[in-house]
Amino acid sequence: MRGLAIAGVVAVAVAAGTAAVAAGNDGYEVDVVLPSATNLIPGGDVLVEGHEAGTIADITPDEGQARVRLAMDEEFAPLHSGAVATVEWRAVLGERRVAIEDGPDDGAEIPSGGMLEGAMPQPMEVDQVLAALDEPTRERVNDLLHSLQGTLDGNEASLNDTLRSSGPALEALGEVLRGLGTDGPAIEQLAIRLEELTATLAQREGQVTDIVDGLSAMSEDVAAQQEELGTSLDRLPGTLRQARSTLERLPGTVDETVPLLEDLEPATSRLPGVAENLRPVLRDLRPLTGELGPTLDSAEVLLQDTPGLLDSAGAVLPRATSAVSDVQPALEFLRPYTPELAGLVSNWNSAFGNYKEQGRYVRAMDFGGAASVMNVNPGVLPPSHRLNPTPRPGEQVGQPWTDASGSGMR
Template structure:
């Protein structure tokens, strides 16, 4: 508690010293345009505090006096903003939560008469915290008192830290004041911006279905982009192996080039002879021109033939499956008739021998050849080694398929 009282006493001493300094400075400076403000209270105001108009410093407080239970505040106005005109009003304004206060002036119309030097300017009453607390009911005041006591308990013993915080927060509060001042200057622009933003929001609300579809399509696009990004990542992951293979191939290229160099050296004489060979080919190509001209009708005819070739190929293609089927169907019959080929050949030979003695004019001639007793033909067939004689062989017996009729019976 003692520390708290010392803190309050120090604050009072500082305020008193500041007031004395301002009074001494005012007593030394007696020039300039001044006006006086009469207010019920000047609590929180000190000499040298700024006087502002429309967010701009236009002067400062010169002195504060008490007269007839009211505060008479003398302020000086800069020459650039002097004089003030009738209809000007002034009030006390708090600039920050720390309690810094200044005089705010709203100049009267320029057409009104000027306020003389040292004249009075209408001042609005100052609203203090005490006045606000007196308006509150007892229950609310008790709650406020409880909050103040809790704040006192919280700050007890931490006054130096609070002072350091206040000193550190000074530039921040000043910067915040500048930001708020800029917002005040740009109020119409901000109002217009907010209005346009409201109109834009209304338009978006009217077109929320299209906006929803656009967002959905954007989500699909983002999904596809993510998939492509994954594919790209896979491709990039495979890129090192590809680069290594390419490096291995490039490493082999010098050896291949070295091996190809002797081949190119060997080909150089032949390449040197190519111009003369090309020169010798010139007359031959000129002699080929008539032949090529004669080939043009043949090529035209071939072109005409090629126009019919697709249809012919289509016809052959359509006929080939049926022909193939017919051949496949004849295969069993041909397979069955194959063992009887010797008999068929013998039949044709015997049939030919019957008419062999007739010439083209129908005359018959037959010669008899008599062999000697020593001829091989005179020997009996069965007497030759490895030969057997069968007077009436069964058809198909030579091919291992004896004849049988529909009933499965043999020759009769």
């Protein structure tokens, strides 16, 4: 009861200092009545299912209890019927905070200014702890305190120094414990997520195995590719040397090519005009190329038969060459008489080329003169005549014939 009274006095003093701040908050707020507000302060944290969801806006006395007003963030408003607010330690030592477990989502919404159900652990007093000890235990504790007093006699300065030096360590320990208390819900959520992740991995063990096998195969392929890359890099210096040699010869080639390109420039400048003139020709050739289909088909058949023809000709041509070689002397002998033979054939055709209703007939003319005496008296020549039984071809008209080599008749 003494603790409750002290808590009420503190709550009244704090409420007087924070009333102005609470009056200006017009957001979503709810109230909760607790047996006491020990270690609760305005501005303290309010959690909803482990997430920071608001702050303590105000603490006021209410018939021997503490009415705590909670200002909720917009994303956690409104709360639902069945929501319960519980006071829990922010850390092992130090201030406390309010944790809210919201009601079902389909429950009725609690309006702003509504009341939540409150729950708070009963504070434990020192005399209650001592009263819980039996008589032998209290005697042993008393003996321990006397022994401790005897141990500390004369060592008060050392103890003070020890406590003074251990202050930062205890403060750091308090911060660690406070951090653990603050992050407790987050650690709990992390453990839940890890458990869900482990369950998911267990359900998909086969897929995880396939992924691991795939990664192993990929690693082997990467190792093989790395080995090939190393081989390529070993060959690279030689390739670079050859490329450098080629590039060193390139300027000379370019120098020789530039005059050629300059000489070709007039011709290339006329190419557009030539192409323009070729356009009508190509347009006229288009129907012709369409008609070449049968010809190409026939040529294909001919080309298929050509190998056999060439094989047959290969056997005949040697004999034909031999026959031509054998006939060549006779042809060379008869060649000087070609004009006479042509004249004979012409005269024969002229004489026997006449027709009448009874059939073909020959027209002949008999010429008489001094030369005809030879037919009557062989060996007797008229005056101014001479006999040449072997005239050369062309000699009668003053054009003696010679062959291609300049030789006469043989």
